[in-house]
Amino acid sequence: MTRVIMFGLPGAGKGTQSALLAKSLDVPHVSTGDLFRANIGESTPLGQEAKKYLDAGQLVPSSVTNAMVKDRLSQPDARKGYILDGYPRTVDQAEALSDILAELGEKIDVVLSFVLPEEVVVERMLARGRADDTEEIIKGRLQIHKNETEPLLDFYRDLVVSIDAVGSVEEVQERALAALDK
Numbered sequence: 001m002t003r004v005i006m007f008g009l010p011g012a013g014k015g016t017q018s019a020l021l022a023k024s025l026d027v028p029h030v031s032t033g034d035l036f037r038a039n040i041g042e043s044t045p046l047g048q049e050a051k052k053y054l055d056a057g058q059l060v061p062s063s064v065t066n067a068m069v070k071d072r073l074s075q076p077d078a079r080k081g082y083i084l085d086g087y088p089r090t091v092d093q094a095e096a097l098s099d100i101l102a103e104l105g106e107k108i109d110v111v112l113s114f115v116l117p118e119e120v121v122v123e124r125m126l127a128r129g130r131a132d133d134t135e136e137i138i139k140g141r142l143q144i145h146k147n148e149t150e151p152l153l154d155f156y157r158d159l160v161v162s163i164d165a166v167g168s169v170e171e172v173q174e175r176a177l178a179a180l181d182k
């Protein structure tokens with residue numbers, strides 16, 4: 001299984017686990033955060049579009065994000081698979097992804113859902129010590145996730161495999177790899 005969506009609360013460890021899985025499976029780690037930075041850095045048309053919103057302190061519309069993902073998943077190195085990290089974030093994006101994959105003639109193999117208690121997430125985020133990681137802001141992000149992202153579990157219900165995300169990075173990685181082997 002090499003076409004993977006990473007699902008879980010912000011701070012669940014998706015980015016950390018994605019990088020390791022991408023190495024093990026030898027497929028690209030497609031993170032929307034990285035895609036924004038790359039497109040803006042290279043000043044692509046989509047990057048310029050995204051920058052307009054970011055500079056104005058607004059959310060980048062899904063149409064721009066979807067187009068960046070389409071672009072990335074169409075590259076030759078993505079034919080062997082990909083780890084999608086941070087995307088899709090809403091059911092609308094999941095529907096857009098379905099269209100992208102239909103065009104490519106591909107299907108998602110599995111949605112790895114990293115499960116852990118909210119308290120552990122809050123602890124991990126506070127441990128990062130970033131200025132934008134106050135308890136209040138973290139709780140706000142968790143609420144947005146509940147409202148907008150959690151419905152994906154139903155959208156992908158036939159593909160979801162739950163992974164216990166409490167434990168060391170190595171332990172969680174072992175569980176993720178074991179789930180992909182099945």
Ligand code: ADP
Nearest residue numbers: 009010011012013014015016124128167168169
């Ligand atoms: P996400 O991509 O799901 O938001 P990250 O991979 O960015 O999560 O991880 C959030 C924070 O938790 C980071 O500071 C990361 O280093 C830390 N972290 C990730 N996995 C673990 C783990 N198994 N145990 C403790 N801390 C972890």
